Each structure stands twice: as C-alpha cells, then as structure tokens.
Amino acid sequence: MAGIGIIGAGVAGIHLGLLLRQHDIPVTIYSDRTGEQLAGGRLPNTVAHHDTTVRREQALGVDHWDLAEHGYFGHHHYLGGPEPKRFFGAYTAPSRAIDHRIYLPRLLHDFRERGGDFRVRAVRAADVAALSDQHELVVVASGSGDLAAMFPRRADKSPYDAPQRRLCVGLFDGIADNEPRSVTLSLSPGHGEMVEIPIRSFDGPRKALLFEAVPGGGFEVLADASYDDDPAGFEKLVKDTLRAHHPTTFERIDHRRFRLTRPLDLLQGALVPTVREDWVRLPNGRYAIALGDAHVVVDPVVGQGANSASYSAWELGHTIIEDPTFDERFCRKVARRRADRVHATSDWTNLMIRTPPAPHLLELLDAMAGEKALADEFTENFNHPERQWDVLATPERTRDHLARRGRT
Ligand SMILES: Cc1cc2nc3c(=O)[nH]c(=O)nc-3n(C[C@H](O)[C@H](O)[C@H](O)COP(=O)(O)OP(=O)(O)OC[C@H]3O[C@@H](n4cnc5c(N)ncnc54)[C@H](O)[C@@H]3O)c2cc1C
Numbered sequence: 001m002a003g004i005g006i007i008g009a010g011v012a013g014i015h016l017g018l019l020l021r022q023h024d025i026p027v028t029i030y031s032d033r034t035g036e037q038l039a040g041g042r043l044p045n046t047v048a049h050h051d052t053t054v055r056r057e058q059a060l061g062v063d064h065w066d067l068a069e070h071g072y073f074g075h076h077h078y079l080g081g082p083e084p085k086r087f088f089g090a091y092t093a094p095s096r097a098i099d100h101r102i103y104l105p106r107l108l109h110d111f112r113e114r115g116g117d118f119r120v121r122a123v124r125a126a127d128v129a130a131l132s133d134q135h136e137l138v139v140v141a142s143g144s145g146d147l148a149a150m151f152p153r154r155a156d157k158s159p160y161d162a163p164q165r166r167l168c169v170g171l172f173d174g175i176a177d178n179e180p181r182s183v184t185l186s187l188s189p190g191h192g193e194m195v196e197i198p199i200r201s202f203d204g205p206r207k208a209l210l211f212e213a214v215p216g217g218g219f220e221v222l223a224d225a226s227y228d229d230d231p232a233g234f235e236k237l238v239k240d241t242l243r244a245h246h247p248t249t250f251e252r253i254d255h256r257r258f259r260l261t262r263p264l265d266l267l268q269g270a271l272v273p274t275v276r277e278d279w280v281r282l283p284n285g286r287y288a289i290a291l292g293d294a295h296v297v298v299d300p301v302v303g304q305g306a307n308s309a310s311y312s313a314w315e316l317g318h319t320i321i322e323d324p325t326f327d328e329r330f331c332r333k334v335a336r337r338r339a340d341r342v343h344a345t346s347d348w349t350n351l352m353i354r355t356p357p358a359p360h361l362l363e364l365l366d367a368m369a370g371e372k373a374l375a376d377e378f379t380e381n382f383n384h385p386e387r388q389w390d391v392l393a394t395p396e397r398t399r400d401h402l403a404r405r406g407r408t
Helices: 011-022 035-039 051-060 100-113 125-134 231-245 305-322 328-352 359-370 372-383 385-392 395-404
Strands: 004-007 027-031 071-079 085-097 117-120 137-140 166-173 183-188 192-201 204-213 266-269 279-281 287-290
Touching (some): 004 125, 011 051, 011 305, 027 100, 051 085, 071 372, 085 192, 100 117, 125 287, 192 231, 204 231, 287 328, 359 372, 359 385, 372 385, 385 395
Parallel strands (some): 004 027, 004 137, 027 117, 071 183, 137 287
Antiparallel strands (some): 071 085, 166 204, 183 192, 192 204
C-alpha cells in the first residue's frame, strides 16, 4: 500500500481524495464510520458551499444538486437595536447547502467508484507514524480525538481560549422562503446572531436555524434546552427567541407547521476557534500535514470552515500533483500556498464574534445598510475571505474602503 493516506472522510479528506484520483494517484481514506453511519446519525453541521467551492465540485465531477433548485442567492441582513435595519446583499453566483449526511456519503461513493480505497478505522495520533510507513504522505483531515493536538496551536493566530458563542442549530419545517431565496443573517446586539439557511435535507427543502448565542445573552438558554424532554417547549422557546431577537424569520413562520423535523436534526454545543501548525515531523522522519478542521477551526457564524477545508484540500492536492517529494520544503510550500485565504478566513471570523463588536465592523455594516453595492461586495466576499479581510483587517482599511466607494 503506497500513495497518499488521508485520515478523515469529511469535505477536506474527500475533496482531496477525489482530486488525487482524477490524477490517478493511489489514495486510501480512513474514517471512523461508514457513509451509512453518517447518514443515520445526528446533524453534524449545516454547511453552505459558496460558488468557489461549487466550482471545485464541478471540476471534480461531483456537482450532483441542481443550483436553480437547491441554490440560494444572497443574504438578507437584519441589524437589531433601537433603529433596526434590513437590507439585502446579492451573490454573483449562488451558494448551496446540502445536508452533509446526504452530501458526504454520495461523494464517498464517487471516490470508491473512481478507484479510491476506503477503510473504516478509528485512527489515533499514536497510529499516524505507523501509517506514514505505509504511505508516501499522511494527511490528517480529522480534528477529532487526539489527532488535531498533534499539530501545535498557534497562539499568534488564535486569540480565544474559550468559545465565544454557544450554538444551537436545528432543521425546521414551517418557515416560508424569503425573496429571493437566501440566507438570513440576523444580529441582535449583545445577544448574538441567528443564521437561517435554506438547506436540502432528507425529506426535501428545510430551514436550518443556527443560533449563535453570546454567553450570558438573551438566548443562551437554547444551547442547554432539551428537545427530547419537552419537544413542544423547545419549539416554543425557538419561536419566542425569533420573535424577540430575529423578527424577519419570525414573520415567515406558519405556526401550524412549525416544528423541528426530527429529534436527530438538532445539534447543541460550542467550539474554540483555533489555528494550528500546518505540519508535524513524525518520529520516523516523515511528515504529516493538517487539513480542514484539524488545521483551522472557525466559528460557523459566517459559514467558512468547509469552504476553507475544500480550498485547502485543493491547494494541497495540486502541490502533491506538481511536486511529490514529501520533505520539509514540500510542507512549507503547502503552508505558503494556502496561508493567505485560510488565515484570512480565521481572522475575519474571529472579528465577527468579538464582544463587544469592533466599531469599524459596525461602521461597515451601517454603510452596507445604506448602499446596496457595499452589501453586494460584502456578500460576494464570502467567496473570497482574503478580500473581506483586506477590508476589515484594521479600522484604517475599512475607512479607506468606504472612502474609495464614496462614503466618508
Ligand atoms: C453548526 C455548524 C454550521 C456550519 N456551517 C458551515 C457553513 O455554512 N459553511 C462552511 O463552510 N462551514 C460550516 N461549518 C464548518 C464545517 O462543518 C467544518 O469546518 C467542516 O465540515 C470541516 O471539514 P473536515 O473535513 O475538516 O472535518 P469533518 O467534516 O469533521 O470530517 C472529519 C472526518 O473524520 C472522521 N473521523 C473522526 N474521528 C476519526 C478518527 N479517530 N479516525 C478516522 N476518522 C475519524 C469523521 O467521521 C469525518 O469523516 C459549520 C459547522 C457547524 C458546527
């Protein structure tokens, strides 16, 4: 067994595996569970793939879900506060959210059909050196268990050592589409955000409601509320939260139909945003590369983790194709190629969850409310986190950006 060994069958591992198979490179993916187990399990996330990721899916031949039917077209913003603001930002090309319990098993099927080797095996950090004797390169594309910890945390890029939001996300029936069909980004100052995502799940189109609760804020209770103990009470709490904090979604509820779709379509938790080193040298002198969440974990508030994982897989894959000598120079090349976008993704996301919010972020959001071109640009930059960070990295940059667009 040679070729590339990938630990993890998430978007990072599978996109990398598919790209390498397109170039006839032998690949083995190890995962702790089968596609069927993933499909039958709890909601793992509510991931939107933006146009840049959709284009990679097209290039990989895995663009299985029609964009006109399953895509969405922009962001409806709601900024709460004493003078609430509503405005819309458009994409130039649609994003798409397919339940990963449908998406990943389908792509795993494609990977196997294209000659990829798939092994069900729970790998531990202690196993990685032995695996690296069997493969030319090992890629760690799972942040679970002790695997991510193989790669030292970068304190210079990881400003938080605790979660900044507590999460509650579920799939719901009984919320009408907004027009045009889009994500809703709703901000309740001091309390947190709610992201409503049109998502394709098992029984058709659904709405994912992702509550990003500031600890101690008005809807943190959702992160602890038990659906299983009291389904009706839980759904009432969700509706009460929408009414109080996120009215543009509340307005579209059909109260007779509103419900969580299934008990397993709910996820509650929290994560610590973390950037890790790109690679580690193993005791046998070989190298392991970190990919996806094993490399960088971001809060889901602006929907970037999977998009960044796919981008990073693409850059790693092309480096493997172009320069398959897996030494330190190779590792440095991979790190350099992906650094700007992956670090910008993390920096931008970390700014979005800062409490209290950075004044220059509020200044930009306020300007976007009055100028559609600015809102469109912010929306389109969900495809280009490094451009978003060009605008938001410092108050001076935001001021320059606004001045260049005629806002002083
Ligand atoms: C609520 C929520 C909403 C989100 N929304 C978005 C969004 O809109 N857009 C976006 O881009 N990102 C979003 N994300 C982030 C996104 O889900 C992750 O960044 C992305 O899925 C990471 O992909 P990955 O392949 O690195 O890891 P994962 O998807 O976590 O895959 C890891 C794989 O490793 C396997 N595995 C686990 N342990 C082991 C082991 N010991 N041995 C072998 N295999 C193992 C797992 O079964 C899995 O196959 C969201 C996350 C959450 C929680």
